[in-house]
Amino acid sequence: MKILFAASECAPFIKTGGLGDVVGTLPAALAAQGAGVAVVLPKYRGIPREWKRAMHPRLSFYVNLGWRKQYCGVETLERGGVTYFFLDNEHYFGGESVYGKGEFEGERFAFFCRAVLESLPHIGFAPDVLHCNDWQTGLIPLLLNTQYSNLPGYERVKTVFTVHNLAYQGVFEWAGVRDLLGVDEACFTPDAIEFFGKASFMKAGLKFADLVTTVSPTYAKEIAGDEFGENLGAFIRYQVREVAGILNGIDNSDYDPKTDGGIEANFCAEDFSGKQACKRALQEEMGLNPDETVPLIGMVTRLTEQKGLDLVECVFEDIFFRDVQMALLGSGERKYVDLFNWGAFRYPGRCGVYIGMNEGLSRRIFAGADMLLMPSKFEPCGLTQMIAMRYGTLPIVRETGGLADTVAPYNEYEDTGYGFSFTNFNAHDMLFTVDRALGFYGDRATWARLQRRAMAMDFGWGSSAREYMGAYEKVLSRAQTTAEERYAGSAEEEQR
Numbered sequence: 001m002k003i004l005f006a007a008s009e010c011a012p013f014i015k016t017g018g019l020g021d022v023v024g025t026l027p028a029a030l031a032a033q034g035a036g037v038a039v040v041l042p043k044y045r046g047i048p049r050e051w052k053r054a055m056h057p058r059l060s061f062y063v064n065l066g067w068r069k070q071y072c073g074v075e076t077l078e079r080g081g082v083t084y085f086f087l088d089n090e091h092y093f094g095g096e097s098v099y100g101k102g103e104f105e106g107e108r109f110a111f112f113c114r115a116v117l118e119s120l121p122h123i124g125f126a127p128d129v130l131h132c133n134d135w136q137t138g139l140i141p142l143l144l145n146t147q148y149s150n151l152p153g154y155e156r157v158k159t160v161f162t163v164h165n166l167a168y169q170g171v172f173e174w175a176g177v178r179d180l181l182g183v184d185e186a187c188f189t190p191d192a193i194e195f196f197g198k199a200s201f202m203k204a205g206l207k208f209a210d211l212v213t214t215v216s217p218t219y220a221k222e223i224a225g226d227e228f229g230e231n232l233g234a235f236i237r238y239q240v241r242e243v244a245g246i247l248n249g250i251d252n253s254d255y256d257p258k259t260d261g262g263i264e265a266n267f268c269a270e271d272f273s274g275k276q277a278c279k280r281a282l283q284e285e286m287g288l289n290p291d292e293t294v295p296l297i298g299m300v301t302r303l304t305e306q307k308g309l310d311l312v313e314c315v316f317e318d319i320f321f322r323d324v325q326m327a328l329l330g331s332g333e334r335k336y337v338d339l340f341n342w343g344a345f346r347y348p349g350r351c352g353v354y355i356g357m358n359e360g361l362s363r364r365i366f367a368g369a370d371m372l373l374m375p376s377k378f379e380p381c382g383l384t385q386m387i388a389m390r391y392g393t394l395p396i397v398r399e400t401g402g403l404a405d406t407v408a409p410y411n412e413y414e415d416t417g418y419g420f421s422f423t424n425f426n427a428h429d430m431l432f433t434v435d436r437a438l439g440f441y442g443d444r445a446t447w448a449r450l451q452r453r454a455m456a457m458d459f460g461w462g463s464s465a466r467e468y469m470g471a472y473e474k475v476l477s478r479a480q481t482t483a484e485e486r487y488a489g490s491a492e493e494e495q496r
């Protein structure tokens with residue numbers, strides 16, 4: 001079975017969030033299960049030079065985009081049993097940042113979708129399944145279905161579309177999409193890609209993929225409703241026959257406190273002395289008072305509304321009324337940057353803040369903090385809570401999406417669970433839950449027991465990779481019956 005991933009980010013080459021981690025680790029896990037796997041992504045300017053130097057130019061071709069022809073270079077490299085294809089076009093991917101704004105963003109990824117499909121006859125990798133991820137790749141299933149399905153080499157290719165975050169939908173002017181890609185007018189209806197008068201790349205993926213998946217079982221249910229459906233709940237209920245929820249995994253060998261070379265000292269569930277050393281080093285690095293006994297709450301997060309930062313803002317001073325320290329690493333919206341910078345000023349020695357992306361520091365926080373606070377408003381899966389648990393850092397989360405699926409709350413009566421969680425999006429519910437965690441932190445034996453439990457959980461890719469393999473097989477077996485199914489469908493329709 002051959003799987004080609006198409007995505008807008010992939011670690012270690014380029015990453016802005018969890019999508020990059022998933023596309024950076026799932027392919028290798030599938031390869032370990034025997035699949036042939038490749039990944040295609042844009043060759044952004046921001047990819048570090050060492051990786052660019054490792055790429056081999058393979059070929060180039062021209063992509064028809066409206067009345068223009070655009071250059072597309074293909075460069076490759078091999079890593080961990082996976083082949084990576086980088087699509088090169090300076091005009092679209094030569095800018096300072098991975099993502100941008102405005103209609104040009106739509107044109108960039110319209111180009112990418114077209115170029116991925118056009119590259120298939122040239123790259124020497126003929127996929128059975130094209131696995132698309134998020135809105136940036138949403139037009140691939142649409143184009144494949146409406147423009148390529150009868151062309152030699154494309155007839156049997158199936159598509160899987162994974163929603164990593166329904167909140168980002170890629171909505172652009174229809175005239176642009178139609179003119180650039182020649183998308184049929186018939187697709188511009190509310191039950192296909194029309195969305196409040198514009199064209200939605202997300203709807204294109206949801207509607208035309210052979211299988212839709214999302215990154216946790218709970219989020220799969222949530223997005224079909226109105227609260228988390230981002231104005232697409234009804235569309236998902238009526239137009240998508242199934243949304244499979246397959247939980248993300250993390251790379252257990254990369255995130256391993258026993259061997260991680262990027263932390264102050266290694267440690268394991270039997271001996272936490274190394275974790276204490278990590279905490280002391282983190283306090284020093286972030287300008288926090290050197291005190292091992294004070295509970296240290298870590299946050300590693302994009303600074304956006306999704307992450308529940310409004311709850312933190314609401315009770316910020318109440319949190320610091322308690323005897324705690326906080327270490328925050330984040331980047332994103334101005335108002336949250338201002339909030340935490342103000343916090344660092346207001347509580348010197350107790351609130352340490354680093355604004356920006358910093359992979360090394362993220363690990364040092366996962367290893368050195370006692371708790372990880374993640375009160376998300378919604379969370380398709382969330383990786384940071386899983387990484388934190390690997391390092392014996394107990395999560396305090398809101399019960400939504402993948403947080404509900406990965407964090408079993410501690411129940412002191414039955415002595416089960418290893419984290420702390422609350423249900424309502426309410427700042428005082430969060431504060432109460434922080435207080436519960438602080439209470440148990442004071443009970444060293446209990447805390448260590450919960451840490452050991454969290455560290456014993458397996459959040460690796462093993463079982464989820466098997467689920468993906470099953471999903472691909474299902475989609476491919478459907479392939480042979482599609483024509484019959486269509487026939488049966490229309491016969492039923494006639495009978496009615």
Ligand code: ADP
Nearest residue numbers: 017018301302330331356357358359382383384
């Ligand atoms: P999301 O994709 O919604 O941002 P996830 O929890 O799925 O959330 O994944 C976030 C990933 O990005 C994790 O690997 C996390 O460590 C990383 N990350 C988030 N913010 C930063 C930052 N400021 N610096 C370094 N890594 C970060």
Ligand code: GLC
Nearest residue numbers: 018019164215380381382383
């Ligand atoms: C998105 C989601 C996050 C998820 C990640 C990887 O960025 O916000 O919850 O873990 O994608 O699927």
